[in-house]
Amino acid sequence: MQKKNKPIGVFDSGLGGLTVVKTLFEQMPNEDIIYFGDTARVPYGSRSPETIRTYACQDVDFLLRYDVKAIVIACNTADSMARELIKEKYDLPVIGVVEPAAKKAVSLTENGKIGVIGTKATVNSAAYENAVKAIDPRVRVFSRACPLLVPLVENGRFRKDDRVVNIILEEYLEPLHREGVDALVLGCTHYPLLKEAVQCCMPGVKIICSGEASVDMLAEMLTENDLRSESTAEGEHRYFVSDDVKSFTENAESFLGRSLDGAVMTAQHFC
């Protein structure tokens, strides 16, 4: 098989990366995708840098078994902590979520103040601050760790009329609001489900979903490297998880917006 017709490998700590896959479907429907969600060890966002790096490399090793042509790190935590290591260690194109979202935020801000919300690990890494600085050193980044958002979303609580979601979001977003940010990066691939609720707390602020920005950059990169699939048929999508298939499949629909139709398998002997 020609390299360009090989699948794209996407990984995340669990479900969140499916929000990236959803955009991938829409923008590149003919690409085959291998997705890996490390559901036996989710969440990554509260773990140490060393552990996140170890897990991220194991995730890439798993995807490489399927001879993928490129890797999408569909997890802000793994991207913040492990992208440099992955780029050094593996000889294939790697796209993360932080750099594309930072680029988009810089292009959208008018007052030069960008807010970023994410996991503890993402915020502590200062990955967004560094990415923004590399693009435009005059733009300021205000970031906030939001450790309760992933558990809330994973428990189906993300709607804008959920009282708990609103209280927690107000708490987390208040300092960013006070700083007057006019663009806000949802710096975790779980957060697109909270977009409406976040928008209610931050009216008028431009909201950037890190996954969407990432797919735009992936499309460019594949085109530049002559790696776009030549297939005209709908791409084949396979999903692997390190924990059991059932609970992943049940929750996947709210992230992906479609049924997974028996396409989920266990990543046996994963770790």
Next chain:
Amino acid sequence: MQKKNKPIGVFDSGLGGLTVVKTLFEQMPNEDIIYFGDTARVPYGSRSPETIRTYACQDVDFLLRYDVKAIVIACNTADSMARELIKEKYDLPVIGVVEPAAKKAVSLTENGKIGVIGTKATVNSAAYENAVKAIDPRVRVFSRACPLLVPLVENGRFRKDDRVVNIILEEYLEPLHREGVDALVLGCTHYPLLKEAVQCCMPGVKIICSGEASVDMLAEMLTENDLRSESTAEGEHRYFVSDDVKSFTENAESFLGRSLDGAVMTAQHFC
């Protein structure tokens, strides 16, 4: 060294088991303790039975390296899912948290209605229902999975004046309140920190912390088997974690009520 003077091994998915260790200190101050917290893979409560069993056996294998005389499964999820397997597989006394708490709840209920709150895995296992039935088949158990309580506690939100804690507790406890339970088991070793907040939502209801009941049963078991330490000095306590030491040590104090004083180490090459 005589078997009776060897340490007691205690494990949990993370921090929660320290609430058991706290009671162990108070009741058996001369015992040496080896604690293992699987912080690189916490939480267990939302994982599949197979994954929880695999992790629990790896935790026991780790403790056995330190030649422990008995094992305390200080995690309701692991106890519910893996106790039978551990008892079959390993030749040493094993005490869990479910059976002792069930026994205590049965002795305290006057109207024969016990409530149990715990993780999804604990509640789905029906471990409390089975344990109570074995003691007194007339007593009814009403259980409720509370998946957001562990993330709340781990983020330092457990005080009775926390608005989010109160809203979430009211939601979770309302059905148990309606059933008229007069005893409530905090069926997760994270929950003792929520005891005051829970008591405010359920005034007059007797609250059982699973860890405390477990230490009572451990003391009996050690005495019966002539395994109580003969030492008169304060016991030595060592803590191992699978993720980094720093964040565990920072949070441990609220669970343990004392400083860990450099007694925490990384469980190297754990998995």
